[in-house]
Amino acid sequence: MDMTSLTKKVYKAVLSIPLGEVRTYKWVAKKCGHPKAFRAIGQILKRNPYPLIIPCHRIIKSNKDLGGYSQGVKFKKTILDLEKNIKSCLQNKE
DNA sequence: CAAACTATTCAGC
């Protein structure tokens, strides 16, 4: 398990993102203490050994652009919409 | 150890 300086911090940062919410690479980079490692973070997420335990689909570009996804941007969009649906369901409690 | 690659970001026009 390559827990490099960024990897470890990125994991926690990404896992800290609320359901249905999205953060930018810069946001994660800054939270990790590496405000200029936004690209390296993308690399880690892309090559991350556990894409299932890491909500890497919640990471998008600063322009609100999806950016990319290890399993396909299309899938990423689907998950984002799905998470929003789940969030909506949780708030819709009577 | 050095080079190459990258799911990005910023600046200029």
Place this chain on the structure above:
DNA sequence: GCTGAATAGTTTG
């Protein structure tokens, strides 16, 4: 709004 250049870290040889 789009194109070009820059930056920082991971990965591979």
